[in-house]
Amino acid sequence: MKYKKILLKLSGEVLAGKNSFGIEENALMFYVNEISEIVEKGIQVAIVIGGGNIFRGASYSSAFNIDQPRADYMGMLATVINGIALNEAFRQKGFNCKHITAFEIQKIGEIYNHEKALQYFDSNNIIIFTGGTGNPLFTTDSAAALRAIELNCDLLIKGTKVDGVFSADPLKYQDAIKYNTASFDEVIEKNLKVMDTAAFALCREHKMPVVVYNANIKGNLLKIIESVKIGTLIS
Numbered sequence: 001m002k003y004k005k006i007l008l009k010l011s012g013e014v015l016a017g018k019n020s021f022g023i024e025e026n027a028l029m030f031y032v033n034e035i036s037e038i039v040e041k042g043i044q045v046a047i048v049i050g051g052g053n054i055f056r057g058a059s060y061s062s063a064f065n066i067d068q069p070r071a072d073y074m075g076m077l078a079t080v081i082n083g084i085a086l087n088e089a090f091r092q093k094g095f096n097c098k099h100i101t102a103f104e105i106q107k108i109g110e111i112y113n114h115e116k117a118l119q120y121f122d123s124n125n126i127i128i129f130t131g132g133t134g135n136p137l138f139t140t141d142s143a144a145a146l147r148a149i150e151l152n153c154d155l156l157i158k159g160t161k162v163d164g165v166f167s168a169d170p171l172k173y174q175d176a177i178k179y180n181t182a183s184f185d186e187v188i189e190k191n192l193k194v195m196d197t198a199a200f201a202l203c204r205e206h207k208m209p210v211v212v213y214n215a216n217i218k219g220n221l222l223k224i225i226e227s228v229k230i231g232t233l234i235s
Contacts, residue, residue: 002227003154005044005121008035009144009195010159012050012082014215022053023085032089034221039095039126043225046127046151048144049086051078057136072136079140080105083130096125102134102143114150121151141199149206156208157224158195159215164232165194181233200234209235 010031017027039045057075061068080101087099098120101109109130110116121127132143141158148156162169165187166176179192184204188197194212203210213220213231223230 001041001043001225003043003225005151005153006038006155006157006225007046007048007144007148007151007153008157008159008221009048009141010050010215011140012053012078014053014159014161015049015082015085016053023082028085028089030218031215032086032093034215034218035126036090036093036095037219037222038225039124041222041225044121044124046121046129046147046153047086048129048140048147049079049082050140051075051080051082054078054081069136072132072138076102076131076134076136079130079132080108083128084108086128090126090128096123097128098125099128099130102129102131105131117147118151127151139196139199141195142202145195145199145202145208148208149202153208155224156203156210157221158210158212159221160194160212161214161216163214163230164212165192165234167192179232180229181235184234187234194232203234207235209233 015023015027017024035045055075055078057071061071083099087097090097099109100112102112104111129147132138132140133146144156165179165182168176170176184200188200211224211231211233213224220230
């Protein structure tokens with residue numbers, strides 16, 4: 001396997017499945033099974049989960065004229081709910097997990113500590129990071145880039161609903177062009193909205209490759225680990 005230590009970034013929306021809100025059991029178990037498949041092959045896996053299926057801070061701030069930092073903290077709490085669901089699903093399948101939060105929430109998760117996180121990771125625990133970076137005004141994409149670098153991962157994987165990075169939204173524009181590979185400079189210059197610019201800049205600085213792929217297709221995650229060329233590689 002080319003990649004043995006990976007961080008997977010999933011949006012909260014994927015856990016809603018066919019619903020517009022909340023956590024759908026079938027969707028939850030689909031992603032748990034996809035991740036379990038690569039863990040069983042000896043891959044070290046960390047996950048950063050979003051919270052958009054429960055609450056989106058940016059949308060709430062705009063709609064109700066609430067301060068962005070307060071709305072962002074609400075969004076961070078939503079990621080914790082998703083983290084609990086993932087953690088329990090993995091435990092029920094017999095995997096060792098650690099739910100690590102970016103800020104202290106007693107009885108729910110363990111607050112982030114770099115040395116402990118590395119120890120857990122190297123002991124083959126599935127690590128679930130919630131709470132984003134712990135700071136408002138940063139997205140969970142930035143949290144994913146940060147944690148991938150801190151854990152010395154081989155690859156950051158971003159799961160989406162489309163087959164990679166396109167010149168425009170392929171769900172809206174049929175003539176959108178897919179990039180099989182791209183540089184960080186190209187993605188930032190062309191403002192290709194797959195991850196936020198801060199996350200891409202961080203990955204570029206620390207030479208952290210990123211694969212963007214369609215997370216809704218069964219077996220795609222394993223294909224990436226096995227170096228099958230799917231999605232878009234940004235490096």
